[in-house]
Amino acid sequence: MRNVIYSAIILFLVSSCAIPENIVRIESTENDIDWLMGKQVITKTEDSITIALKYEQKRGDYVLFDTELFNQSSEKVMVSPRNFSIVEINNTSTNKRWIAATNPEEVLLKKDIEISRSIAAQKNAATTSLIVGTALLATDIAKTTSRTDTPEKSAARGAVAGMTYITAGAIHNANVRNEEYGLRDRVFWAHDVLRKTTLYPGESIRGYVLFPRENLFDSFGVEIRLQEKVFDFNYKLYSIPANNY
Structure with a gap:
């Protein structure tokens, strides 16, 4: 029996071990490269519009490009993540695959829904805790005044009440953490990410x-289309397998 338990524990530990991820590096293949704090900065200008692009990092399920745009023309320019896409460089096929940039407005809508649900869950958990606590208190009072009550029964009711409060508290704290994380993440998408903006002559904007x-x-x-202009920034992805380090 003891060997079976040991085997089960070993199997659990082996199956639950975290596996390192492959390390990914993205580097520019452009000839004219500037550097800022260890990051490659590629700058291109066309018809008085300048774009500086810098691969920043990965964030969760995304890769981030720090982008700065300058409108030095005499006309206003509409800038939007919808103008950005990643296009495959493949000399063996005429059908190029592409990936659209993530639309921050859609992400913000999802964040607002998640935060709203989290707040509602907090309120429901608090209401449930209050109802259960009141019911347990009433039961305890009724039992205490009963002649059939004993110290053992009273202690058992107290243990049940304690577990109920602990469970309700854990649910409440989990909902609070979800709300706080959602709010922090929403701030990032609302203020740090490049969103649809009209750039008037002489104006600039920067965002991820x-x-x-x-x-x-x-x-x-990375292909950026602004009105009739197309800016291309070429990159190569390098992956270091986890079993190599």
Whole structure:
């Protein structure tokens, strides 16, 4: 019996071990590269519009590109993540695959729904805790005045009440953590991510553009379309397998 228990414990530990992820590096293949705090900065200008692009990092399921745009033309320019896409660089096929940038407005809507549900869950948990606590208190009072009550029964009721409060508290704390995380993440998407903006002559804007990192191409270009202009920034992805380190 003891061997079976030991085997089960070993099997659990082996199956629950975390596996390191592959390390991913994204580097520019452009010739003209500037550097800022260890990051490559690629700058391109066309018809008085300048774009500086810097691969920043990965964040969860996304890769981030720090983007700054300058409108030095005499006309206003509409900037939107919908103008950004990743296009596969593949010389063996004429059908190029592409990945659209993530729309921050859609993400913000989902965040608002999640936060609203979390707040509602907190209120429901608090109401449930109050109802259960009141019922247990009433039961305890009734039992205490009963002649059939004993110290053992009273202690058992107290244990049940304690477990009920602990469970309700754990649910409440989990909902609070979800709400706090959702609010922090919402601030990032609302203020740090590039959103649809009209740039008037002489104006500039800076923000992150995010792409899903799943199935990212080994060689790709970040394509930015502004009105009739197209800006291309070429990159290559390097992956270091986890079993190599």
